[in-house]
Amino acid sequence: MNSHGANIFEISKKNNIDLNEIMDFSSNINPLGPSKKALDYLKENLNLLSAYPDVDYVDLKNSISKYTSVSSENIILGLGSTEILKDSIKFFAPKKAMILSPCYSEYERELKAIGAEVFEFNLDESSDFKVDVEEIISNINDAKIELFVFANPNNPTGTIFTRDEIEMILNKTHVNLIIDETYVEFTDRDVFSSTKLIDKYENIIVVRGTSKFFGLPGIRLGYGLTSNRNLLLNYEENETLWEINSAADICGRVMFSDDEYIQKVFNFIKDEREKILSELESIKNLKAYESYGNFILVKILDGMNSTSLREKLIEDKIIIRDCKTFKNLDDSFFRFCILGKDENEMLVEKLRKFYEVK
């Protein structure tokens, strides 16, 4: 298993399951698939693969600029959000950094790779993994944290800061922020996204991908939003000539303006999330946590642990994420993402069978 969910190629081979039949509840990819407009546009323009990409990616950056309301010159591109994350961490090169615990494992990996001391802010199960921003602020100041890397909302707990809270952190500390907004599009961007802070603060970068909400992990298109001159300059000096390939460029030029698609994905996930959460409430031995993403964290109160549950579900071609590899969690937790209506119902039914109806 890699840190982005299951390696479905491996599972498919090992368990002799057709790749197309696997219900992958572990990868947090929007089940409606990519924007048809974007894929059609790519199909019609495959001839562009015979030319070098525009080295300045003018059209793509304009498209992202319209979508995020951040000006083109404050946009950087990367081979997926992971590359932007990695490069930003290298740029800030903090001696002391802070992450939430549990969180996406790459933050710690990249921070340790550059020799940073990593403070883990433990999210507390007893308060449903929610966090008080004043507590974050005093922790940053007390430990003299130079860089705070977090996802908003946080995976796998769904912990979220409002933009106002993030601005409070910026005003009451001297910390740099890397804000991973991989899942922010599944919630109310007006309240939670930090894109509006980009012009005002130089010490933040917002990192976004197109794998989860836009359902195109195959194109590896990530982008960063920042007004930090040195970071932008550093990026320009260190980048290879082309940061992304033309397939990513072409899809990106279209998908960010496919408003109908964007609304449809948002509504679908919202509705299914509410439905599933209400159904899980009726299952006696499970506790599901509130979520702002397209995934739900569940605690097993009694019964088969999540490792066994995962194994058991693979027999039915269902893959969930057991949470024992997340720090501060254990095998009483699992996470799954929202797939299509039928798949979701099937999963809930299995869980009901295993963990009893109230």
Place this chain on the structure above:
Amino acid sequence: MNSHGANIFEISKKNNIDLNEIMDFSSNINPLGPSKKALDYLKENLNLLSAYPDVDYVDLKNSISKYTSVSSENIILGLGSTEILKDSIKFFAPKKAMILSPCYSEYERELKAIGAEVFEFNLDESSDFKVDVEEIISNINDAKIELFVFANPNNPTGTIFTRDEIEMILNKTHVNLIIDETYVEFTDRDVFSSTKLIDKYENIIVVRGTSKFFGLPGIRLGYGLTSNRNLLLNYEENETLWEINSAADICGRVMFSDDEYIQKVFNFIKDEREKILSELESIKNLKAYESYGNFILVKILDGMNSTSLREKLIEDKIIIRDCKTFKNLDDSFFRFCILGKDENEMLVEKLRKFYEVK
């Protein structure tokens, strides 16, 4: 102009020429276009963009392995050959490095970026830019060069080493070699490619791309071939989770085994190269150099310099590469690549007009 030829997007806008009408003799891209099999396969498998790429790229590496006869575990992938070049230079981190002059400008840029002292081995016009391998060897030994980065054949001069000569360098020095084989597929690989040295020597890496011969600069697929354990390990530790996207992966799985296509491209370039060279011989004030690539270097013996020639030809939607930005060359040199029959004839005709028939 970037170092890969003209920025046709810019030229198109500035001169109000339709992008599709530009005859780009500057980018060294095979004019027959990409393998139809590969593009069709991509078109049929666009649904794979909705999943993460195989993190191990098993199928793609097997395909490259069959094509190069280098085992899968000695293959690394990158976002174009430029990324592999850059990372390899960082890995070898030489204090003293050597390049040929003139050569592709990225070698020096990347070497200087890591603080290496760069020795330029000047290719001599008087010997038609050919080089004596014994001279290279004594230069490497005398200057205690740790890394020699060169393209084989070399762009823009066409200078080439046989594999036997390269093996001689390996046996008579302690130097590490980065061999950029971007253009080797346009010539006799059995004689000139160093892939057969990979298993025997740990101190070399062969770098290849798919932009020129395979005509797919848009997919940014490069690969490196090396048996150097430390380099392979370093790569594994520093790579982002996915090195290339699925579009590159999918095309790559098919194009390397499209033997018919590969033979066709090779034959076409060979025939056109011979034809053009013989036609250029009849033009009094031009001298063309022997070439092993899909490009030809030409010296203007008398008449309009290459800067003016380039400007003049843009009026006819023709873009050549003037060579004044190459070290050790000046604006009496230009380079052009082989395009389709009609385009080639048109260019030769223009040149005949400007530089007189003998």
